[in-house]
Amino acid sequence: MTGRFAPSPTGPLHLGNLRTALLAWLLARANGEPFLVRMEDLDRVTSSVEHERRQLADLAAIGLDWDGPVVRQSERFDRYHAAIDALTEQGLTYECYCTRREIREAARAPHGPDLTYPGTCRDLTAAQRAARRRERPAALRLRAPAEPITVEDGLAGSYTAVPDDVVLRRNDGVPAYNLAVVVDDAAQGVTTVVRGDDLLGSTPRQILLQRLLGLPTPTYVHVPLVVGTDGERLAKRHGAVTLEDLAGVPVERIVGALAASLGLVPEGTAVTAGELLDDFDLARVAARGRSPVPLADLQRSWA
Numbered sequence: 001m002t003g004r005f006a007p008s009p010t011g012p013l014h015l016g017n018l019r020t021a022l023l024a025w026l027l028a029r030a031n032g033e034p035f036l037v038r039m040e041d042l043d044r045v046t047s048s049v050e051h052e053r054r055q056l057a058d059l060a061a062i063g064l065d066w067d068g069p070v071v072r073q074s075e076r077f078d079r080y081h082a083a084i085d086a087l088t089e090q091g092l093t094y095e096c097y098c099t100r101r102e103i104r105e106a107a108r109a110p111h112g113p114d115l116t117y118p119g120t121c122r123d124l125t126a127a128q129r130a131a132r133r134r135e136r137p138a139a140l141r142l143r144a145p146a147e148p149i150t151v152e153d154g155l156a157g158s159y160t161a162v163p164d165d166v167v168l169r170r171n172d173g174v175p176a177y178n179l180a181v182v183v184d185d186a187a188q189g190v191t192t193v194v195r196g197d198d199l200l201g202s203t204p205r206q207i208l209l210q211r212l213l214g215l216p217t218p219t220y221v222h223v224p225l226v227v228g229t230d231g232e233r234l235a236k237r238h239g240a241v242t243l244e245d246l247a248g249v250p251v252e253r254i255v256g257a258l259a260a261s262l263g264l265v266p267e268g269t270a271v272t273a274g275e276l277l278d279d280f281d282l283a284r285v286a287a288r289g290r291s292p293v294p295l296a297d298l299q300r301s302w303a
């Protein structure tokens with residue numbers, strides 16, 4: 001078995017990211033298994049090596065280690081394009097010219113950021129395509145069969161959705177996240193994916209891509225997010241959410257707060273990541289339930 005943590009180097013890791021990373025590391029290392037770090041820097045505009053450097057330093061600072069060199073998605077575009085070509089050869093892709101706004105307006109049941117594509121460009125005629133192509137560059141989408149896919153998640157339980165026609169290549173030519181993550185997890189031999197709850201909704205799409213590409217499906221563990229007082233997922237504006245913000249707080253208190261919020265130790269415990277390995281049990285994390293973690297619950301530990 002192999003675990004991983006796959007941050008996007010678009011800013012500093014916050015306590016929610018660190019909490020997910022800690023759990024991913026514990027799950028792998030408690031069983032003596034490999035643990036990988038992959039930088040999801042597909043978007044060269046928002047990613048930077050400086051963020052990457054800091055993220056790795058922060059992971060090390062809370063006591064996490066990883067095997068082998070850190071893989072960067074920006075260096076693996078050839079693999080993603082090959083996978084997209086394989087799907088195209090099976091007749092499973094089509095060009096899409098929609099803007100986000102057009103999709104939002106056309107979607108019958110728009111819900112949240114996880115917008116379901118209504119299939120606008122799916123069955124255009126050749127003439128319609130030629131006309132649309134003159135207006136703007138095309139993205140490439142998967143022609144998904146309308147079949148439900150169920151994820152049996154280690155924390156979230158059973159989740160079923162019908163995957164929509166997910167974007168495989170953005171209209172700037174950059175491979176899309178859902179495609180890249182599937183290609184990489186398989187290429188790196190990842191068997192256990194631990195990540196934020198916000199990606200549970202995309203997991204059926206990823207499982208569909210795995211099946212169409214003949215790749216294995218890993219075990220999924222989606223971790224509840226840390227949220228601010230406004231109930232929104234953690235962000236810079238919530239204040240005191242990165243290790244840099246918390247300079248002066250002993251790292252054992254921070255790790256202890258993360259571990260307490262995972263149900264692994266009593267609140268107020270100071271502990272190292274290594275010490276948590278001894279009696280780690282995912283069942284204790286599951287027993288804590290699926291509700292988001294208020295930032296204030298973490299902050300109490302060093303207030």
Ligand code: GLU
Nearest residue numbers: 006007008040181194195
């Ligand atoms: N790079 C994604 C993020 O930082 C995580 C993707 C994944 O773990 O599959 O939100």
